[in-house]
Amino acid sequence: MAFARLAILPTYKVVSDTIEREILAGRLNAGDILPTETELADQFGVTRHTVREGIRILEQSGLVRREAGRRLYVAEPHYGDLAPRLSRAMVMQRVTFRELWEVSMDLEPSAAAHAAGRIDADRLAQLRANVEATEEAIAAGASIIPLDVAFHILVAEAAGNRALLLAREPVTQLFYPALERLFRHPKTSAVGPRRLVEAHRRIVEALADGDAAVAREWMRKHMVDFRRGYDTAGLDLDQALDPTAAPPAAPPPRR
Amino acid sequence: MAFARLAILPTYKVVSDTIEREILAGRLNAGDILPTETELADQFGVTRHTVREGIRILEQSGLVRREAGRRLYVAEPHYGDLAPRLSRAMVMQRVTFRELWEVSMDLEPSAAAHAAGRIDADRLAQLRANVEATEEAIAAGASIIPLDVAFHILVAEAAGNRALLLAREPVTQLFYPALERLFRHPKTSAVGPRRLVEAHRRIVEALADGDAAVAREWMRKHMVDFRRGYDTAGLDLDQALDPTAAPPAAPPPRR
DNA sequence: ATTGTTCGTTTGTTGGACAATTGAAATATC
DNA sequence: GATATTTCAATTGTCCAACAAACGAACAAT
Numbered sequence A, B: 001m002a003f004a005r006l007a008i009l010p011t012y013k014v015v016s017d018t019i020e021r022e023i024l025a026g027r028l029n030a031g032d033i034l035p036t037e038t039e040l041a042d043q044f045g046v047t048r049h050t051v052r053e054g055i056r057i058l059e060q061s062g063l064v065r066r067e068a069g070r071r072l073y074v075a076e077p078h079y080g081d082l083a084p085r086l087s088r089a090m091v092m093q094r095v096t097f098r099e100l101w102e103v104s105m106d107l108e109p110s111a112a113a114h115a116a117g118r119i120d121a122d123r124l125a126q127l128r129a130n131v132e133a134t135e136e137a138i139a140a141g142a143s144i145i146p147l148d149v150a151f152h153i154l155v156a157e158a159a160g161n162r163a164l165l166l167a168r169e170p171v172t173q174l175f176y177p178a179l180e181r182l183f184r185h186p187k188t189s190a191v192g193p194r195r196l197v198e199a200h201r202r203i204v205e206a207l208a209d210g211d212a213a214v215a216r217e218w219m220r221k222h223m224v225d226f227r228r229g230y231d232t233a234g235l236d237l238d239q240a241l242d243p244t245a246a247p248p249a250a251p252p253p254r255r
Numbered sequence C: 001a002t003t004g005t006t007c008g009t010t011t012g013t014t015g016g017a018c019a020a021t022t023g024a025a026a027t028a029t030c
Numbered sequence D: 001g002a003t004a005t006t007t008c009a010a011t012t013g014t015c016c017a018a019c020a021a022a023c024g025a026a027c028a029a030t
Helices: A011-024 A037-044 A048-060 A079-092 A097-118 A121-140 A145-158 A162-184 A192-209 A212-232 B011-024 B037-044 B048-060 B079-092 B097-118 B121-140 B145-158 B162-184 B192-209 B212-232
Strands: A064-066 A072-074 B064-066 B072-074
Touching: A011 A037, A011 A048, A011 B079, A037 A048, A048 A064, A048 B048, A079 A162, A079 B011, A079 B079, A079 B162, A097 A145, A097 A162, A097 A192, A097 A212, A097 B097, A097 B162, A121 A145, A121 A192, A145 A162, A145 A192, A162 A192, A162 A212, A162 B079, A162 B097, A162 B162, A192 A212, B011 B037, B011 B048, B037 B048, B048 B064, B079 B162, B097 B145, B097 B162, B097 B192, B097 B212, B121 B145, B121 B192, B145 B162, B145 B192, B162 B192, B162 B212, B192 B212
Parallel strands: none
Antiparallel strands: A064 A072, B064 B072
């Protein structure tokens, strides 16, 4: 006969697993303050240092959070916490623009279609404001990329599907550098922004009308335009993305 | 004048960021062995303990790995490392079956369509074997769920799109418990498996023919069936998923 | 050829210590 | 009486020193 491998875990891992289990079982709820490091060390019967290593793991997985120097509390892991890590994984796997685009080609039009039936007045107003701001930015010659990214996030949020939101976020984060290069390129910088804002406008109109089919179709066209621009700019669809291009920097944590 | 907030980070975070930057910049490649903790502590001019906390962070994000008790080496973060955390985030956000299904309704048919043009003989054989095994399992009255999950992963892999693979994995992981309940339910257990295996068979045929449209359409039908089964079983589409249902357990780490 | 032994290296864990920061209570100021 | 200011205990972040446990490799013993 054969024995199964023993599951021997280092103490710090046992610590993090134990706390994690309490959170997932609902005995610790979001917002709850955890005991201090010293108390945890006493309760578990280990050193404070070991507890700290366990905390680092929980922090990284988003289950607990700490505003530097202050007490630890239970948090709900949020999309934004995980998306950067996914993006990084894709960069390291040398994912190509084509792969990202194919996924977006599924998710973005679908998000628009779902949004058509679910959007509320508030978000519709935000979208209209976004389109306005985009046109102003074009007139002023400013960068429209943050506005474009914001537009797509708004649409995805309006779709009322958190799984969709989570699936598309790491992908679109990686588009950022590609977009930058695209709108700086002479061949696409002239006509590109105008086509972009027109598509955005049509999508917003369709959402206002509650017309899912039209919203989907214009989003599709919009995505096709994006890819065509990439082609026109002479960029290689099948090349790995530029890993050096930094993702949008997070604001420094409050301390 | 006013100064911007200083980005003061704890030392352990600086340590992990520094090593992370070296990896992302390609100066440290997958497989490379990192210096020992003591050496790192000396080089950075901090305590070994601080280094260890930094390492916990890197380990958690999948950038470095250690087989317990042994030296640290650089690793490529893999889908499987991140998907469980995404799934957990969705559970905690009380994501509904409907949300998951909507996303799968986009990604699965699309995966099938892409796979039609890209699948190789080897994977096609694997898919055929999977369908065979599924039929045997039905005849034997065994659970077909692991086989179903494997089928969809095979199709997604055949699509040759890693971004797609990454996007769909956390979603389908959450389907697992739903599938379990579905196939145990008296109303769906009779006809469900037969329809499932027929759809799988049609999809494989379409992939063999390189017919993207047919592959997409059968996958779509297959997904619609899934949802209908959920309805028929009297389960609520808009209820949060069961958080207690454990994801497939990972094998204990080698030690 | 397998099993034991030894040894240097590296990780895992512990203990105690202290500076820096925080939150809140206590005090002073207007 | 309300608002600053100061004080102070609590807590985190970091350091130093030490040792047990596990590993890899080399070598001896059966």
